[in-house]
Amino acid sequence: MITHNLVLNTGATLIVDVLAPKIFRLRLDASGRFQPGGLERYRILNLDWPDCRVAINAAQETTTLTTDEAVLTVCTADGAWNLSRPDGAVILETAAPPHGDAHTGFSLELKLSPDDQLFGFGDETRTCINKRGHKNVMAITNVTSYTPIPFVSCSRGWGLYLNTTWFHRFDAGATDPNRLAFHADRGMLEYFLFAADSQAEALKLYTSVTGPSYVLPKWSYGMTFVCDEREVRARDILYEAYEFRRQGIPCDVIGLEPDWMENHYDYTIDKKWSQKRFHIPFWLKGKNYGTFCSTLHQMGFKLSLWLCCDYDLSEYEEMLINDGKLPKPMPAEDGDVADDIIKDPHFRPLSMDKLTKTGVPWFEHLKQFVDDGADAFKLDGANQVLYHPDRKWRNGMDDAEMHNLYPVLLAKQMNNGFTEHTSRRVQIFTPSGHATIQRYAAIWAGDTGGGAKTIPALLNLGLSGQSNVCTDMQVFDLPGIHYGFFQALAQGFSWHMYNQPWFLPPERFAAYKYYANLRNQLTPYIYAAAHQAHQTGLPIMRAMPLAFPQHPETSQCLQQYMFGDAILVSAFTDQVFLPEGDWYDFWTDNIIRGPAWVKAEYPADRGGCLFIKAGAIIPMQEPTAYVGVTTPELLTWHIYPGPDTDYTLYEDDGISMKYRDGDIAATTVTGRATADGYHVTIQPRCGRYDGMPATRRHRFVAHSLNEVDLITPAPEQEEAAEATVKLKR
Numbered sequence: 001m002i003t004h005n006l007v008l009n010t011g012a013t014l015i016v017d018v019l020a021p022k023i024f025r026l027r028l029d030a031s032g033r034f035q036p037g038g039l040e041r042y043r044i045l046n047l048d049w050p051d052c053r054v055a056i057n058a059a060q061e062t063t064t065l066t067t068d069e070a071v072l073t074v075c076t077a078d079g080a081w082n083l084s085r086p087d088g089a090v091i092l093e094t095a096a097p098p099h100g101d102a103h104t105g106f107s108l109e110l111k112l113s114p115d116d117q118l119f120g121f122g123d124e125t126r127t128c129i130n131k132r133g134h135k136n137v138m139a140i141t142n143v144t145s146y147t148p149i150p151f152v153s154c155s156r157g158w159g160l161y162l163n164t165t166w167f168h169r170f171d172a173g174a175t176d177p178n179r180l181a182f183h184a185d186r187g188m189l190e191y192f193l194f195a196a197d198s199q200a201e202a203l204k205l206y207t208s209v210t211g212p213s214y215v216l217p218k219w220s221y222g223m224t225f226v227c228d229e230r231e232v233r234a235r236d237i238l239y240e241a242y243e244f245r246r247q248g249i250p251c252d253v254i255g256l257e258p259d260w261m262e263n264h265y266d267y268t269i270d271k272k273w274s275q276k277r278f279h280i281p282f283w284l285k286g287k288n289y290g291t292f293c294s295t296l297h298q299m300g301f302k303l304s305l306w307l308c309c310d311y312d313l314s315e316y317e318e319m320l321i322n323d324g325k326l327p328k329p330m331p332a333e334d335g336d337v338a339d340d341i342i343k344d345p346h347f348r349p350l351s352m353d354k355l356t357k358t359g360v361p362w363f364e365h366l367k368q369f370v371d372d373g374a375d376a377f378k379l380d381g382a383n384q385v386l387y388h389p390d391r392k393w394r395n396g397m398d399d400a401e402m403h404n405l406y407p408v409l410l411a412k413q414m415n416n417g418f419t420e421h422t423s424r425r426v427q428i429f430t431p432s433g434h435a436t437i438q439r440y441a442a443i444w445a446g447d448t449g450g451g452a453k454t455i456p457a458l459l460n461l462g463l464s465g466q467s468n469v470c471t472d473m474q475v476f477d478l479p480g481i482h483y484g485f486f487q488a489l490a491q492g493f494s495w496h497m498y499n500q501p502w503f504l505p506p507e508r509f510a511a512y513k514y515y516a517n518l519r520n521q522l523t524p525y526i527y528a529a530a531h532q533a534h535q536t537g538l539p540i541m542r543a544m545p546l547a548f549p550q551h552p553e554t555s556q557c558l559q560q561y562m563f564g565d566a567i568l569v570s571a572f573t574d575q576v577f578l579p580e581g582d583w584y585d586f587w588t589d590n591i592i593r594g595p596a597w598v599k600a601e602y603p604a605d606r607g608g609c610l611f612i613k614a615g616a617i618i619p620m621q622e623p624t625a626y627v628g629v630t631t632p633e634l635l636t637w638h639i640y641p642g643p644d645t646d647y648t649l650y651e652d653d654g655i656s657m658k659y660r661d662g663d664i665a666a667t668t669v670t671g672r673a674t675a676d677g678y679h680v681t682i683q684p685r686c687g688r689y690d691g692m693p694a695t696r697r698h699r700f701v702a703h704s705l706n707e708v709d710l711i712t713p714a715p716e717q718e719e720a721a722e723a724t725v726k727l728k729r
Contacts (some may be wrong), residue, residue: 001017001018001019001048001050001051001052001053001115002017002018002052003015003017003018004017004018004049004054004063004065004477006057006063006074006076006079008076008078008079008536009076009077009078010030010077010078010079011030011289012026012027012029012030012079012100013028013029013032013034013682014028014074015027015028015034015277015292016065016072016074016264016643017207018054018065018067019047019049019192020049020052020067020197020205020208021052021053021067021069021070021139021195021504022067022069022085022194022196022201022205022388023049023108023192023194023195023205023209023486024065024068024070024072024192024193024195025069025190025191025192025193025206026081026098026190026191026192026297027100027161027188027189027190028098028099028106028187028188028189028192029077029100029101029102029188030057030099030412031101031102031103031188033102033188033335035102036661037164037187037401037690038165038191038317038395038401038405038409039162039163039165039279039405039408039435039436040163040384040398041211041317041321042317042321042409043320043321044210044321044408044414044436044439045163045209045210045211045212045329045421045436046208046209046210046211047209047554049526052068052447053067053068053552054066055067059077060510061076062074062075062216063076063078063120064198066086068086069085069086069195070083070084070085070086070091070195071083071084071085071086071088071151071191073122075097077264078097078115079098079382080093080094080096080097081093082093082094083158083193083195084206085195085432087299087692088398090160091156091158091195092110092111092154092160092193093110094108094109094110094194095109095110095111095179095181097188098108098378099441100190101188102186102187102188103186103290104185104186104187105166105183105184105186105187106164106166106168106182106183106184106187106189106270107181107182107183107189108162108181108183108189108191108284108428108606109180109181109182110160110179110180110181111178112132112158112173112177112179112180112190112329113153113176113320113591115531115552116132116154116155116156117130117132117154117552117555118130118131118146118152118153118154118155118173118180119130119152119153119154119199119460119463119543119545119546119555120149120151120152120153120159120460120463120572121136121138121145121148121150121151121152121172121460121462121464122147122148122151122433122434122460122461122464122466123145123146123147123148123169123443123445123457123458123460123461124136124138124144124145124147124148124149124460125145125151125454125456125460125496126262126453126454126456126457126460128189128456128558129254129459129463129543129545129555129558130458130545130555130556131152131172131305132133132172132173133172133173133177134172134173134174134175135169135170135171135174135175136148136166136169136171136531137169137170137171138150138168138362138404139170139387139403139404140166140384140385140403140404140407140432140433140434140566141385142381142385142446143446143447143448144201144433145439145478146381146385146432146433146443146445146446146457147405147431147432147433147434147443147461147464147466148163148434149433149434149435149437149461149464149465149466150163150164150168150170150434150435151206151210151435151464151465152170152172152180152183153194153196153199153202153203153463154199154202155199155545155549155552155555157196157197157198157199157201157202157566158193158194158195158196158202158204159193159194159196159199159202159203159206160191160192160193160194160434161191161192161194161206161209161210162182162190162191163192163407163435163439164184164187164190164300165192165401165402165403165405165434166184166186166187166308166400166403166404167184167185167400167403168180168182168184168187169183169184170182170184171484172321173411176692180280181676182257186400186401186456187401187705192206192209192219194206198549199463199549200536200537203463203465203510203536203537203538203546203667204536204537204538205537206465206537207537208505210435210436210438210457210465210535210536211436211439211452212438212439212532212533212535212537213439213440213465213466213467213468213530213537213539214312214415214425214438214439214441214468214534215425215453215530215531215533215534215652215659216425216427216441216442216468216489216653217302217424217425217426217427217629217652217653217655218527218532218627218628218629218655219253219302219427219525219626219627219654220251220252220253220376220427220442220468220489220521220527221488221527221530221627222250222251222252222253222458222490222519222520222626222627223249223250223251223252223485223490223491223516223519223520223708224252224253224254224255224304224376224427224489224491224492225240225244225251225253225254225255225258225491225492225493226252226255226256226257226304226306226472226491226492226493226494226495227240227254227255227257227493227494228257228494228495228496228497229257229258229494229496229500230259230496230671231259231277232259232277233277233278233280234279234292235258235403236278236639237292237296238295238296239253239291240254241254241296241299241301242299243500243502244556244658245299245300245625247501247502247513248513248517248625249501249513249516249517250517250519250520250623250624250625250626250627250674251301251492251513251516251626252300252301252302252514252626252627252628253301253302253303253304253376253427254296254301254302254304255304255306255376255378255610256278256303256304256305256306257306257495258306258308258703259274259277259307260273260274260277260278260305260336261273261274262274262275262669262698265308265380266308267308267309267310267355267383268354268355269311269357269360269362269364269365269634270365270396271365273369274430276474279625280292280293280294280372285372286371287504287534290371291372291373291374293373293374294373296373297373297412300625300626300628301554302375302376302427303373303374303375303376304374304377304378304427304429305369305377305378306374306375306377306378306380307366307373307377307378307379307380308379308380308382308383309362309379309380309383309384309410310355310382310383310384311355311356311362311392311412312355312356312394312403312407313409313410314327314393314394314395314397314409315327315356315358316361316362316393316413317395317409318394319359319361322674326358326359327394327395327396331720335555335619339367351390352391353374356394361413361417362410362413362414362417363413363414363416363418363421364417366414366417366418367421369419369666370418370421370422373623375426375427376427376428376429377414377418377426377427377428377429377600378427378428378429378430378444379407379410379411379414379428379430379431379441380431380479381431381446381447384406384410384432385407385431385432385446387399388402388403396695400451400525402416403435404434407430407432407433407434407437407441407670408433408434408435408436408437410430411428411430411433411437411440411441412439412440414426414428414440414441415439415440415441416429416440423656423657423659424655424656424657425655425656427441427442428441428442429441429442429443429444429491430442430443430444431443431444431445431447431467432446435465437466438465438466438467438468438673441468442468442469442470442488442489443468443469444469444470444471444489444491445457445458445468445469445470445471445472445473446471448475449471449472449475450471450473450474450483450484450656451480451572452470452479452571452572452573455483455558455559455572456558456668457471457559458470458487458488458541459470459541459542459543459558460542460543461539462539462540462541462546463539463543463546463681465537466539467488467530467533467538467539467540467541468489468530468533469487469488469489469539469541470484470487470488470489470490471484471487471490471491472491472493472501472685473485473490473491473492473493473494475499475501475504475508475512476494476508477508477607478508478605478606478607478608479571479572479607479608480544480571480586480607481508481511481512481515481605481607482515482569482571482607482608483571483572483607483608484510484515485515485516485518485519486515486519486563486567486571486610487541487568488526488530488539488540489665490516490519498596499515501516502665506551509603510605511584511605511606511607513573515607516642517623519629520619520621520623520626521620521623521625522618522620523621523651524619524620524621524628524632524635525564525566525618525620525688526564526664527617527621527650528648528649528650528651529563529564529565531541531650531664531720532564532565532650534649534659539660540563540564541562541563541565542559542561542564542711543557544557544560544561544577544579546578547561547562547579548580550579550580551577551579551580551595554579555578557577558570559571559573560576560609562579562714564611565647566611566612566613566616566617566618566640567610567611567612567613568583568585568609568610568611568613568614569608569609569610570600570608570609571607571608573600573608573699574599574600575597575598575599575600576597576598576600576605576609576611577594577595577596577597577598578592578593578595578596578598578611579594579595579596580594580615581593581596581642581643581673582594582614582642583609583611583612583613583614584612584613584614584616584640584703585601585609585610585696586609586610586611586612587606587610589703591612591614593607605715612640612703613640613642614640614641614642614643614644615640615641615643615644615645615671616638616640616642616647617637617638617639617645617647617669617680618637618640618641619635619636619638619649619669620635620636620637620638621634621635621636622634622636628654629653629654629655629691630654631651631654631691631693631695633695633696633697633698634696634698634699635649635696635697635698636698636699636700636701637669637680637682637698637699637700637701638701638703639680639700639701639702639703639704640677640703640704641671641673641678641702641703641704642671642673643673644670644671644672644673646665646668646669646670646671647668647669647671647673648667648668648669649666649667649668649669650664650665650666651664651665651666651667651689653689653691653692654666655678655690658689658690659689662687663687663688663689664687664706665685665686665687665688665689665692666685666686666687667682667685667686668681668682668686669683669685670683671680677690678702678704682698
């Protein structure tokens with residue numbers, strides 16, 4: 001990383017860091033403090049970059065920083081700047097001189113082009129995905145703004161990440177249609193510019209700074225079912241889990257609501273299992289048999305526990321960066337008390353925080369539950385989405401700075417604590433977050449159900465770097481079930497309702513079972529998409545403008561999206577836009593040519609449209625009772641002939657952190673149209689991981705009106721192949 005300091009004519013210092021040829025970091029603080037924000041202080045951002053080639057030219061009125069990919073020109077009088085490409089084409093420029101001061105806040109105003117569409121900002125509104133003409137306050141708020149993320153990308157390609165957790169405001173052309181503006185009353189100005197050529201590249205650059213999307217345990221991409229809260233017992237939960245197996249409905253995770261605790265909604269670190277409902281006899285402690293948890297595991301289920309938190313997480317973060325030392329305390333007593341005759345014990349420092357125990361990390365008390373068999377945790381919005389206007393946190397922050405940071409620290413400590421304790425990945429669900437949350441947790445859309453309004457919420461999260469998303473599945477209609485199983489994660493939800501699938505009317509029960517099995521079969525495709533999100537920043541659920549930037553009209557498509565590379569999903573809508581090219585109707589195999597708006601037509605016993613992009617290659621497995629972590633030996637490749645296609649299947653051990661070190665196997669499959677048919681070739685696997693099958697069988701299903709020639713793996717490969725072609729005449 002190359003750093004250059006500019007002293008402006010105003011007397012303020014502007015610090016410019018060049019992290020990479022397309023990434024610039026700018027910091028402006030007239031106070032001269034340049035105190036790192038929480039995400040940098042707690043070592044969450046990736047700021048460790050090798051030097052890149054930068055030419056710095058300091059002229060009388062401007063300073064220019066030139067890389068191989070971009071040019072940043074700064075006015076030395078007032079800090080105004082423009083970002084351009086090496087050929088001189090302007091990417092982005094300021095509309096007014098920026099201002100930044102730790103004490104008085106910041107302002108940044110940028111010029112917008114007439115056709116610019118703006119995407120991102122997280123889940124701070126559910127009325128649109130194109131944020132042009134919209135404005136809001138960036139502060140986590142229950143229901144209305146669960147996960148504000150100060151990252152924005154433009155339809156022309158550039159991206160910007162405002163690195164602050166202070167409450168602030170953005171105005172994306174709502175007041176002045178030609179300006180994108182950011183304002184805050186406190187905090188210095190710090191932001192990253194991404195000189196990308198596309199939104200997809202902007203996402204990749206953004207997640208290279210804020211961290212890649214976490215690949216959850218493989219079983220997380222199966223189905224989670226959260227059970228009833230009302231004084232249910234271990235036996236009730238076990239029989240409910242057993243019913244999933246008996247009914248042939250794949251399910252991987254059983255979640256408990258707050259009644260698993262002895263004290264309902266226990267915020268303390270002294271919580272215990274309910275002795276009446278989830279008692280673990282002392283002689284079975286640490287055993288892998290006989291307990292409620294071990295019995296769930298024997299049936300192939302993982303266990304998730306609901307948690308609430310209002311603990312001061314900042315103390316432990318300070319300990320981590322200060323060699324285990326506690327933050328400097330306030331003075332024990334005021335003034336000289338040597339002459340105090342009584343020595344009254346009541347005259348001691350009074351802490352309003354009755355939950356936090358000095359020197360005790362939050363996750364420490366959860367290790368006992370992990371040892372008992374907990375594999376996952378679902379974090380309540382209480383109290384992380386609530387404001388604490390009079391709270392002074394132990395790291396010295398006010399709530400105006402700590403509030404947006406808190407859910408990130410909670411997810412970080414939950415994730416890292418579990419992995420350090422077990423060497424395994426963990427499923428963490430949270431309803432709220434901020435920039436970098438994608439590194440640690442999945443986000444569900446909070447207590448807002450699984451209806452039409454939540455689709456923009458999930459798409460906006462994906463446009464902001466968060467891939468692992470879902471809702472509480474809506475089961476009172478077929479569209480809710482259809483949509484619920486075609487999210488990055490699938491979560492059934494009971495709570496105070498009887499949403500168990502076997503209680504649904506026959507038509508909906510049959511649909512639920514069908515979709516649950518279809519999702520289970522799609523596990524290889526979904527899990528590979530999770531790896532793709534980790535590597536590239538592209539989310540599993542992709543808003544149409546992200547997938548098809550050549551169609552600006554798709555910014556109005558709020559009820560459809562791409563599910564991975566190949567599957568277009570729609571729900572709660574009468575019309576679907578099909579981008580350019582041929583599309584296979586999943587339900588009929590009929591081919592429709594785009595671009596076109598088409599009527600949303602699907603079978604009466606299904607809940608929405610599914611279209612497959614021509615040229616798609618989709619791997620599927622045989623149905624199983626649960627996903628688990630094993631790799632199937634037999635894969636069925638569904639071939640949808642069309643343009644030349646390369647598809648890569650990513651696999652790993654499903655549970656360890658070794659995927660981060662490259663313990664992944666990649667299988668590339670190509671589809672090529674030739675004069676004598678359509679050829680599909682499977683390349684040899686590249687890479688290895690623990691538990692990888694030594695051999696694999698392949699079956700092919702061709703969705704086409706024309707006969708195709710399928711080429712199976714070369715004889716020298718270690719994998720055997722079984723080819724089957726199904727033709728529609």
